[in-house]
Amino acid sequence: MKKMETRWGIMLAILGILGYFLWNFGPMVASFFLAFTDWGIAGTPNFIGIENFKELFDDFIFKKSLWVTFYFGIGSVISSGITAFVAALLLNQSIRFKSLFRTIFFLPAIVPAIANSVIWLWLFNPTFGLLNSILQILKLPTFEWIYNENQVIPSLILMSAWQMGYIMVIFLAGLQGIPQQLYEAVSIDGGNWWHRFRYITIPMMTPTFFFQTVMGLIGALQGFVQPYVMTNGGPNYASTFMVFYIYQNAFRYGKMGYACAISTIFFLIILGLTILIFKTAPFWVYYEAEKGR
Numbered sequence: 001m002k003k004m005e006t007r008w009g010i011m012l013a014i015l016g017i018l019g020y021f022l023w024n025f026g027p028m029v030a031s032f033f034l035a036f037t038d039w040g041i042a043g044t045p046n047f048i049g050i051e052n053f054k055e056l057f058d059d060f061i062f063k064k065s066l067w068v069t070f071y072f073g074i075g076s077v078i079s080s081g082i083t084a085f086v087a088a089l090l091l092n093q094s095i096r097f098k099s100l101f102r103t104i105f106f107l108p109a110i111v112p113a114i115a116n117s118v119i120w121l122w123l124f125n126p127t128f129g130l131l132n133s134i135l136q137i138l139k140l141p142t143f144e145w146i147y148n149e150n151q152v153i154p155s156l157i158l159m160s161a162w163q164m165g166y167i168m169v170i171f172l173a174g175l176q177g178i179p180q181q182l183y184e185a186v187s188i189d190g191g192n193w194w195h196r197f198r199y200i201t202i203p204m205m206t207p208t209f210f211f212q213t214v215m216g217l218i219g220a221l222q223g224f225v226q227p228y229v230m231t232n233g234g235p236n237y238a239s240t241f242m243v244f245y246i247y248q249n250a251f252r253y254g255k256m257g258y259a260c261a262i263s264t265i266f267f268l269i270i271l272g273l274t275i276l277i278f279k280t281a282p283f284w285v286y287y288e289a290e291k292g293r
Contacts, residue, residue: 028267035261040254052261061237061245062262066269068153069242073220075157081212084164085205088171102172109165117229120159121146124230146231149238156226156239167212174208175201203286210285214277221270242266 035052037045056062091102108116123130124145132142145155182200191199224243227233233240233248240248242262250259 031260031263034257035264037257037260039257041250041256042254045257048257052258053265055258056261056265061240064237065240065242065245068238068240069221069223072153072156072160072223072239072241073217075153076160076220076223077213077216079157079161080164080167081209081216083161084167084212085171087164087168088175091168092172092175105168106165108163111163113225114229116159116163117225120162121230124155146239147235149235152231152235152239156223156230159226160220167216170212171205171208174205178204206285207287210277210281214274217277218270218274 034045036047036049038048038051039045087105091098091105095101111119124147126132126142126144126147129145131145135142143151143155146152178200182204183196186196186200222243223241224247227239227241227244228247231239233244243266246259246262246266249255249262
């Protein structure tokens with residue numbers, strides 16, 4: 001019986017495993033080797049050693065792209081995380097039409113990325129966009145949004161906070177998983193809402209915060225659609241995210257080897273950052289089954 005189950009398990013998993021090696025692991029390995037070549041997609045790769053990596057140190061756009069990517073990534077994780085957590089707290093209350101409100105908050109997350117970018121292009125338009133129109137009605141200063149070098153990344157961070165639906169659902173599941181007897185114990189001891197929030201909700205939600213931080217940061221650092229559709233990396237490379245710069249070198253400039261070198265460095269940076277987050281987790285993530293943190 002066990003042998004039969006093992007065979008069926010392998011048969012059902014084999015397509016997923018093959019897909020991973022063909023479309024994920026295989027291209028990663030190929031990219032690593034191509035990083036040491038001068039290849040323009042067509043023709044035969046020409047081995048040039050570490051020349052591509054040397055060029056990175058003198059590449060102004062690469063350095064700016066790295067800074068811009070992490071600026072957006074960290075800002076996006078913080079803004080979407082706070083927005084999603086506040087929304088989850090509100091939707092976890094006993095209110096009328098709770099299911100309707102949950103649906104409304106979740107809807108932006110299922111809008112296709114291209115359509116979402118086109119909508120926000122109109123919202124950010126400095127002349128007739130909705131955001132500036134509202135600011136004008138309120139007699140407040142207007143902004144240039146994505147058309148200003150200093151405002152483009154904050155604008156894209158604002159846009160990312162609007163799409164916090166999936167994170168909100170994860171936070172909501174985490175809140176509903178907190179044992180109610182813990183809140184009751186605080187109330188019996190004379191605690192108020194702040195004590196329940198500070199000493200029960202926050203510690204019990206830290207595993208969820210940890211998950212959101214890791215997955216959200218990795219996802220945000222791979223941003224591509226926003227510069228591709230909305231800004232073309234501008235103004236003055238202020239929104240040239242790393243993945244977009246890799247795309248430009250590979251498919252616009254025909255420098256596939258150089259693009260692979262950037263990909264390799266970017267992969268190592270994300271890997272190191274992920275390991276760092278995991279290393280710091282024991283100091284701030286609380287697991288109920290463990291003794292202490």
